[in-house]
Amino acid sequence: EVQLLESGGGLVQPGGSLRLSCAASGFTFSSHLMSWVRQAPGKGLEWISSISFSGRDTFYADSVKGRFTISRDNSRNTLYLQLSNLRADDTAIYYCTKMTTGYPYYFDNWGQGTLITVSS
C-alpha cells in the first residue's frame, strides 16, 4: 500500500522559512516523479512543484519560483520542500503527491497534508 507521510508544518512568521518532508513507502520511490500541491483555506488545489526521478530536474509554479526548493533523497525515500521568504498567502495545507508512471502525469496518491500558517 502506498503511503505518503508529510511532516514539518506549523506556524511561521512572514519572511520566515520552513522545510517540509514527505516519507514515502509502498512503491519504488526512485521510479516516480513527485510533486507538492497546496490548498489555501476554503480554496481550490494549486500545483506548486514537481521533481524528476533523479532529482536533477525541478519545476515550479510562478507563485513560488525563487522562494521554494523541491528536492528528494532516493536513498531515504523522502521528498522535501524548502520554503523561504514566506508570505501570508502561502498559508495552506501542503500535500505530497506521487505521480503516475510515465507521461501524462496525474497525481495518483496523496499524503494527508501538513498545514503551514504564515502569520505574525
Added chain:
Amino acid sequence: DIQMTQSPSSVSASVGDRVTVTCRASQGVNGWVAWYQQKPGKAPKLLIYGASSLQSAGPSRFSGSGSGTDFTLTISSLQPEDFATYYCQQAYSFPPLPFGGGTKVEIK
C-alpha cells in the same frame, strides 16, 4: 499556460440524482484530463484519468467523457458518500499542471 474552467462551482442534488460537472480547457489537451474527489478534511483522491478511465476501486456510477477542450464528469445515481468537491486537472502540458476551480456537490 493552459487554464481549466469548471462549471458549475456548486450543485445541489438529491440521493439518486444524475449529476454532471463540466471542465473546459483553454486549448486542446488530447484527452489527458483527470478528475479528483475531495471530501471535507481529507486529501483528494484520483477518480478518473485519461478523460474516461476509472481509477482502480472507483465506483462504476462515476464516468468521464470528452475530448478536445470539453470534458464531463457524470455521477449516474448520487450516493450519500458522493457529496464532495470535484476537481479536474489537465496533464497535456507540463509544467504547470493546473486544476479547475472545483465543483462542490451538496445535498438538496
